[in-house]
Amino acid sequence: MSENFPNIAERYPEPALATPESVGAYFYDWYHNPTGGDEMIANFGLEAAKRMRTDMCFKGMIEEMIHDRRRFKKPDDPHLDADYARNLILREFQLQFIWLDAMTNPAKTSTPLAGYDTFIYPSESLKTQAGMSYAVERVLADCRDFLRLPLAHEKIVSNVSDRYKATKIVLPRIAYRYGGKPLTVIDVGPSIGLGPKKLLLNEPFSPIEKAWMAGIEGIENVQDLPKPTGQDQQDLITQAVNRSIAQPLNMGRIIGFENHVSQSQVHRVKAHSFYLGEYFEYCQPHDEPNRLDEFNRLAEQDIDGYEQFRGDFTSTEDVDKFLQQSPGFEADFISMYTVAYMWSEKELAVALANAKRLLSNKGVLLIADRATIDPGNPNGIRLGGKWSDEWVYSGIIFDKAEGWQPKEWLRWRTPRCRELLLDFREH
Secondary structure, three states: OOOOOOOHHHHOOOOOEOOHHHHHHHHHHHHHOOHHHOHHHHHHHHHHHHHHHHOHHHHHHHHHHHHHHHHHOOOOOOOOEHHHHHHHHHHHHHHHHHHHHHHHOOOOOOOOOOOOOOOOOOOHHHHOHHHHHHHHHHHHHHOHHHHHHHHHHOOOOOOOHHHHHHHHHHHHHHHHHHOOOOEEEEEEOOOOOHHHHHHHHOOOOOOOOEEEEOOOOOOOOHHHOOOOOOHHHHHHHHHHHHHHHHOOOOEEEEEEEEOOOOHHHHHHHHHHHOOHHHHHHHOOOOOOOOHHHHHHHHHHOOOOOEEEEEOOOOOHHHHHHHHHHOOOOOEEEEEEEOOHHHOOHHHHHHHHHHHHHHEEEEEEEEEEEEEEEOOOOOOOEEEOOOOOOOOOEEEEEEEHHHOOOOEEEEEEOOOOOOEEEEOOOOO
16 A cells, blocks of 8 residues: 555645545545544545555545536645545545535434435444444545535634634733734634634633743754753643633624625534544543533534634625725734634735724734745745645644744644744744
8 A cells, every 4th residue: 555655744845735645645644644643634644645655536526526626726726635635535525424414313303304224424344444444434435525615625624722722822922012002903714703702701721731842951942852841841831821821801782794604514614623542532431521512512502702704714705895894994814723723825915904994003913824934935935845744734823913924932732833933032
């Protein structure tokens, strides 16, 4: 198997353009390097890689996806890359797992689909290769037509509220500018708004497990980690960060600027927001509410102060429409969580211009994404990297009061935001 799928770092540049060969190699890479260390994702990766070689139905579906994405691509859209393709395929299979379970499991529906065998999801069987093979085969046999449209047109719509811990780290550092007034915030691409709702409710986020501070004891960047800093010192930094994310914020109004997701797509957002193994673990009997319970609760909850505006933040015309509805509007803070990586360079440039236009003179933009500072790029940052790699997920600040030059304040070990490198130095 390994000779068919060589090391992707050696074979394919970043980001690798999606082709049947590159997507197959990226699937196989999951077998050795699954996102989040999730063994179910590893099994899916191996199953999908095998089927790219042996299952013409599966391979044809991937080829059709790549063809359709190229055919419907707007001129300025980024090309489909192999990492994004494999992630979207996995997420859409998970949605079909959820759908099959809901429609065929007698314990969950009074009218199972006639003629369909029960399909139970989540199931521990997906921790085995045979169980994963059966699950994939069921989707291909029973639900393949339901995959065609999303694979051709949909975007990944994950919603991981813990990523909004970055807002609770960033805002206290600039809150003095606003004199204690309730803050007005725009959150770009909030999906179904779980993060903004948590901020408005001042509900607790999961604590940081480890935090380091750049500039201390020789730590300059993630390549220096883990570097001995003295356990006492690391504990103090971690405790200080956790105190920050535990403090309430004076949020007055959060506007979700969203173009793609409606409330009717909650199941798709759920399937896109949890790793396979996470979803299984969260569905096991438990005493305390977990992240899946929180997802289900917040998805249905209306929160005072949370508003939605249907529009594309990469469109000047849509921002014009927003300002026509809210003349004189100024935001104190704008956040873009895990949305910019789906934009072209031109779309990112428009989004940055729109953010600068909507912010007050004291306002700040936070881009939380797979991003690094790149002075050679006209936008000042470079987006990219594989989700399965560590330390690719960052928090970059554009401060209108300080020249609008990007500064990287945060970098997380994984997009689940449990271990953190902070860098508040002036560069």
